[in-house]
Amino acid sequence: KGWHTFNKTTIGSAWQVKDDALMLDASQKENWQTKGGGDIVSDEAYDNFHLKLEWKVATNGNSGIILFIKEDPKYKYAWETGPEMQVLDNAGHPDAKIIKHRAGDLYDLISCSKETVKPAGEWNQVEIISKDGLIEFYLNGEKVVSTTFWNDDWKKLIAGSKFKSMPDFGKFPKGHIGLQDHGDNVWFRNIKIRKL
Template sequence: MKHLIYFVMSALLLTVAGCTPKEPEINTLTKKEIAEGWELLFDGKSLSNWKTFNGGEVTGWKIVDGILHNSGVGADHGGDIITKKEFQNFELYVEWKIAAESNSGIFYHCQEGVVNAIYESAPEYQLIDDKGWPTKLKDSQYSGSNYDMNAPVNAEVVPIDEWNKTRILVDGPHVEHWLNGKKVVEYELWSDDWKARKEESKWRDKPYYGMSKSGHIGLQDHGGLTMFRNMKIREIK
C-alpha cells in the first residue's frame, strides 16, 4: 500500500511539474510577427544593430543573460546609443525594468551631427523610478510621458522588479505612447498645441527638437541602471 501511495504521489508531482508554464523565450519573433513585418532591434547576443550617438562602436553597455544593461554612471559610462537604421513611421515595442532611483528614456527620430545631445533633436518616452525618485517630479516627467511636453494619463508602472511593456506608435505627425497596455499619451507633431508646449518647455531654444520626420531609435544612458529586452519594430508603409 505504501508503495502504491508513493507511486501515485510521484506521478502527481510529475504531472504538476509538466503543467508548470514555461517562460516564453525572449528576443525572438513568432511566425505571425515576421509575417506582419516585425524585426528585432536586439537579439540578446550582440549590439550589431546599434552604435553610440554621434560616435562609433557601443561601449559600456552590457548584455547579461540576454538582457541589455545600460552602463549607468562611472568609469565605463558609455553614453546614449541609437539604431544604425533610421525609421519614419513605425510601431515600436520594448520591455524595460529600472533600478531604484534610476532614470532613462527611449528616443525616436534622432538626428546625428546637428546637435551635441540626443534629446536636443529627439522626443523622449520617459523611463524613471516613478515611486522611488528622491525629488518631486513634474507631471511631464513620469514614465510614459513625452518628456517635458505631454504628461501621461492613467499611467501605471509595475513593481520595480518586474518588466514594463512600452509601445510607441509614430504615423506621420500622429504619436501615441502606451504603457502596460494603456494609451497614456497622444499628440500631433508640429500642431499648434505641440508648438505651444514646446515654447513653454526646455526645448524652446532647441531648433532641431522634434522637427525631423525620420531618424534613429535611441536608448538613454543617463543615470543608474535600466535594462531592456524584447525590442522589436514594425515599419508602417
C-alpha cells in the same frame, strides 16, 4: 548589433547583453552619465514605425526612449533633437514629483493620461506607434499619450517646455530611435521595430 553610440560608429563597453537583455551597467559614473556609456541609437532611421520593447530600471533609476533623433556633430546629446518617452522609478526618483517627468510621459511636454508603471526592478511593456504625425505611447497595455507632432500645436508645446532654447528639437519627421544613458542601471529586452 543594430545600435551604436550617438554620433559614433561603435557602442560603449558599459552597454552589455546579459540574460537576453540589453543592460547599461552604470557603476562607473562620468558626470551625470556613465563611463563607456552614452545614449545609443538605432543604426536605421524611421518615420512611420511600431516599436515594442520592455524595460526595467534600478531603484531611483532614470532613462528614456528617444525618438526622431538627428545625428550631427553639432549636437552633443540625442535629446537636443529627439522627444523622449520617460523611463523612471516613479516611487524613488525626485523627477516623478514633476508632472510630465514621470514614466510613460512625453518628457516635459505631455503627461500620461494614467499611471500604469510597475515598480523598480519589474519589467514594463512599451509600444510606441508613429503614423503620419500621430504618435501614441502605450505603457503596460494602456494608451497613455496620443498626440500629433510637427503641427502648430506641437510647436506651441515645445515653446512652453525646457526644449524651447533648442532650435532643432522635435523638428525631424524621420530619425533614429535611442536608449538613454542617464547614469543609472537600466535594462531593455524584446526590442522590435517594424516599419509601417
